[in-house]
């Protein structure tokens with residue numbers, strides 16, 4: 001049986017902006033191969049500049065690879081097939097607070113992916129928006145709100161609603177939890193876990209947080225200067241983290257505690 005997502009020899013080289021004879025191409029990712037299955041969470045870790053965001057953007061179709069292929073359920077994904085990618089893989093960006101349009105109501109923003117990628121009527125789109133808002137613990141009335149009327153946690157929920165509204169199989173989140181205070185972060189993680197259970201979503205999470213990785217990742221992929229140096233199940237990586245670089249990534253920040261599944265009722269309180 002084929003895997004949900006197979007990444008085969010995927011590489012990315014950025015070309016210099018100006019073709020000066022002495023300027024060099026920069027290799028962001030050396031060819032890497034890995035896979036994830038339905039309902040799994042893959043954590044992508046690595047120091048700054050190791051290629052995590054580049055990998056996330058290529059998987060989500062925001063950027064093109066320089067080499068290699070992506071396969072979804074045994075079918076090759078083509079970058080020019082925008083709808084195929086949008087319907088199956090969605091991305092939550094690093095700065096999700098600012099990725100919302102300040103001039104549009106939440107309903108209009110959530111409706112956009114439906115307008116571009118489905119043939120639903122206006123009424124059907126409205127219903128989908130209501131369902132998505134409820135799924136992320138918000139009220140349907142929030143649809144008429146503008147982003148400035150929301151807390152950081154609520155904005156993050158709207159970004160998640162926008163990512164799941166097309167019912168994708170994979171959600172790629174690039175440092176989406178950075179900047180949230182620990183209790184809100186825990187609520188958002190719990191929400192993501194609930195959505196994963198309800199909708200069978202697979203997550204690809206770019207993160208620097210060992211706590212998040214230990215609690216929710218099934219597999220860990222570690223990049224070092226564009227090279228994939230680790231790809232394995234979380235418990236195997238944790239039990240064999242002898243390489244200093246891997247050890248440091250997995251044991252940094254351990255003093256910051258996150259409370260998981262502590263109080264579901266608080267979910268809509270922020």
Ligand SMILES: Nc1ncnc2c1ncn2[C@@H]1O[C@H](COP(=O)(O)OP(=O)(O)OP(=O)(O)O)[C@@H](O)[C@H]1O
Pocket residue numbers: 014015026027028046047048049050051052053054055
């Ligand atoms: N548009 C671009 N043009 C040229 N080089 C780029 C571009 N985007 C990224 N790079 C380079 O590719 C490499 C990987 O960058 P990337 O942003 O993927 O790393 P990262 O691991 O996500 O870092 P961070 O944790 O800081 O977000 C870096 O050397 C970066 O300078």
